[in-house]
Amino acid sequence: MPTGVAGSAGNAKITVSWTAPASSGSSTITSYKVTTSPGAGTADTAGTSLEITDLDNGTAYTFTVTATNALGTRSASSASSVVLRVLPRLLLERFLPILSPTPRHLSCLRTRLPV
Secondary structure: OOEEEEEEEEOOEEEEEEEOOOOOOOOOEEEEEEEEEOOOOEEEEOOOEEEEEOOOOOOEEEEEEEEEEOOEEOOOOOOOOOEEOOOOHHHHHHHOOOOOOOOOOOOOOOOOOOO
């Protein structure tokens, strides 16, 4: 089974990569199938990475990978860690406060409530 399944997030896409099984038995691996959750979408590839596109920004995804050879499909990998999607830069710029290297002074009023 493939190991080390991980994802690298981009805008509406994630590149999933993994390590090929140490041994595929007596037959060479011919393809890998990547399953996306949520959505249960699948995609096939011959390599050890795949770019998954058209994903929803702000959604967490996990991935599993199965290897196939002439003898059939092997067990699925462990699920990848949750890969959090990034928000588009425009949203980040609009809704996050602007961070400045200039120190800001804040005042605070502390009161004591009677016990």
